[in-house]
Amino acid sequence: MTIGSHLDEFHGLPAFDFPGVGEEVPDASALPTPDSVAWRVAVDSYDSDEQWEEAFARFLAAVDTARVRALVVGAWSDVYDNAPDEVVGALVAARDRLPALRGLFVGDIVMEEAEISWITQGDLGPLLEAFPDLEEFGVRGGNGLVLPVLRHERLRRLTVESGGLPATVVRAVAASDLPALVDLDLWLGTSEYGGDCDVADLEPFFAGTRLPALERLALHNSEIQDAVCAALASAPVVARLKELDVSMGVLTDDGATALLTGQPLTHLTKLDLHHNYVSEALRKRLTETLEPAGVEVDTDPDDAEEDEDDGEVWRFVAVGE
Template sequence: MTIRSHLQEFHELPAFPFPDAADGPLDVTALPSPETVAWRVAVDSYESEESWPDAFARFLAAVDTEQVRALIVGAWNNAYDNGPAEVIEALVAARDRLPELRALFLADIVMEECEISWIIQGDVSPVLEAFPRLEEFGVRGGNQLCFPIVRHERLRRLTVETGGIPADVVRSVAGSDFPALVHLDLWLGTSEYGGSCELGDLEPLFAGTRLPALKHLALRNSEIQDAICSALSSAPVVARLDALDVSMGVLTDDGATALLSGQPLTHLKSLDLHHNYLSAELHARLQETLEPHGVDVRADQDDAYADEEEDGTVWRFVAVGE
């Protein structure tokens, strides 16, 4: 499976696509108030005659960017061949024009524009350095993604969506200094699409010695979901979480049983395991064990797909790969 729809909301604001140059002269009076939407700036990934920096320049000229709170970077030119270096350079150059920017999403790109595993990424740390008041940052695509160890005082929410995340990115995120981070969401993916994360790379997160404000931990879309759940069953970090998300991956009865048999989970407000390969019996056990304590358990199987060969081999798939 892959991603078919653009973000409809970001930073609790509705997404609004900034008009394409091909649509004709821009009527600035028809644009919403700058602070009321998450502005999406994009070009056609395949055939646009306008570059992303040029589209962004039109945005800067048309909108009172001193009031903009959220920005979504959509497709740039040939995202399957080119990384976002020019995009990041344009964003950094405009930092003084965006004093109220609190949320930035890099690469809101869907399958028709470029499959998630094909999106060429790069070093995204310059945007974190350029916007010290940023509270939310998201990035999609793990191919050539670089995330050096950084410190950011105000970041509260970090999302990395991939079909396969490089292990060094996981280690850098785990090693970064984010004293205000409340919500961490990592799509770990599979080795087939560039994922090289192993259980040991997640150990600093399990130990709970990093990210002192963390309340929502999502380690999902993983082919090692059972091993992750086994580790979480005794991980110190779980005791201080409000929400735990192990969804979208290859989760079977083994992983869910380990999670239920470990430390108490009844303090959680929510446990998300959707897109799984659980038996009906274990699904029921999860609900019977946790829901009476007020835990919102999501364990629906959605579009989880398994393929069994003639020799009995069963292939199970994460929610988002290619």
């Protein structure tokens, strides 16, 4: 599976594309009210007629940015080669013009622009430092991604989508002080695309001694999904979660059995395992065990398919390349 559609909404607001170069930019009265949409600013990823920071300058001139609540960074020029250093610089320089910004997503890029594992990312730490009032931060693409160890008082949701998440990023998030974080969503990916973390790197999340406000934990889209689930089966953090997401990965009967026979999960409101390699019988047991307790359980194998070559079985995460 690849990502074929841009975000429909972000930070609880519908996404709206700011007109590109060559398109007529209506006056302010014809645009949505600044605080009613998540504004997406993007340029063509191939042979763009302007740089992203030029499109952003047009946005700043056309919109009352003092009222903008959410901003989505789409493609920048040559995203498969260039890190978004100029994008980061332009956003940091405009921080005083975005006092109401609470949601920021960097890299709303679809397959026609660049496959997820070909997006070149960079150091996004300056954005979190420049916008201390952010409540939601998301990024797509793990290639070259840097997130520093930091303290952020107000961040409530952090999402990192990747086909392969570097262990350095996982460790930095695990070591960060995020007292307000309610929702952590990490796409761990595969080693083929740079996802080199192991279960030991995730231990700070499992221990439950950090992230005191956490209610939803998603550690998914992973080739080590069975090992993740085996650790979660006895992880202290699970007892205070409302939602647990281990979907989109190479989850087999081994990992699902560990969850089913480990600590109770009946306190959860939702357990998501969609896109899995779990047997029908075990999927049925999970549903019959948890749904009567009020847990919403998604065991849909979705489009998970196996390939066999010379007797070796190959299984795949939902989003890789």
